[in-house]
Amino acid sequence: MKRTLFWMAVIALVPLAAWAGMTAIPDSELQEIKGQTGITVSMDLSVGMGDIGWEDGDGFTGAANPGAVVLSGVTIPTMSLSSVTIDAGTTGAGTSYLAIDTGSSNLITGTMIINDVIIGQSLGAAVSSLGKFQISDVAVSFGTIKISGH
Numbered sequence: 748m749k750r751t752l753f754w755m756a757v758i759a760l761v762p763l764a765a766w767a768g769m770t771a772i773p774d775s776e777l778q779e780i781k782g783q784t785g786i787t788v789s790m791d792l793s794v795g796m797g798d799i800g801w802e803d804g805d806g807f808t809g810a811a812n813p814g815a816v817v818l819s820g821v822t823i824p825t826m827s828l829s830s831v832t833i834d835a836g837t838t839g840a841g842t843s844y845l846a847i848d849t850g851s852s853n854l855i856t857g858t859m860i861i862n863d864v865i866i867g868q869s870l871g872a873a874v875s876s877l878g879k880f881q882i883s884d885v886a887v888s889f890g891t892i893k894i895s896g897h
Contacts, residue, residue, distance in 0.1 A: 786833040794823040800870040815870045820862030824885045826855050845894040855887040 802815040831850070837843045861880040 788831045788833065790827075792826040794826075796821045802870050813868060815867055815872075817865040817867075817870060818861045818863075818880075819865060820860070822858075822860040824855050824857030824859055827853075842895055847889075847892040847894070849889045849891070851888065851890070853886045853888045855885055857885055858883045859885055 797819070799818040799821055800815060801817075802813060804813050806812050806814055832846075832848045834846045834848070835844065836846065859882040864877040864880055865875065866877060867874045
């Protein structure tokens with residue numbers, strides 16, 4: 748019985764322990780705090796992959812046998828989401844939107860590289876190289892994207 752009372756008292760005091768580290772915010776600081784609904788997302792994403800391949804099983808006129816293309820050593824530019832905000836709202840006319848605001852910064856920057864473009868009879872036997880493919884100084888930005896149902 749004494750153990751039961753002891754544990755009940757401990758459990759009852761646990762919520763009080765949570766308040767022990769909290770301090771009051773002065774009114775002068777509280778006036779500076781502003782609430783806002785929505786979500787803010789920040790992330791950096793880099794993608795690299797070994798090979799991307801496509802095989803055509805029936806060829807084309809004049810080259811009726813199968814053929815394949817392999818893009819080897821693919822690097823996609825860095826995607827950087829910094830302070831992207833996601834909000835929902837409804838216009839006076841009753842149309843509801845999901846707004847994704849990417850701001851004015853570039854979302855995708857860098858260089859896209861395909862180290863080797865290879866062709867051949869099949870994905871496993873692609874042997875003729877067409878060389879390297881590169882797009883430099885990629886800069887993509889979106890501003891605000893609005894999505895609604897219809």
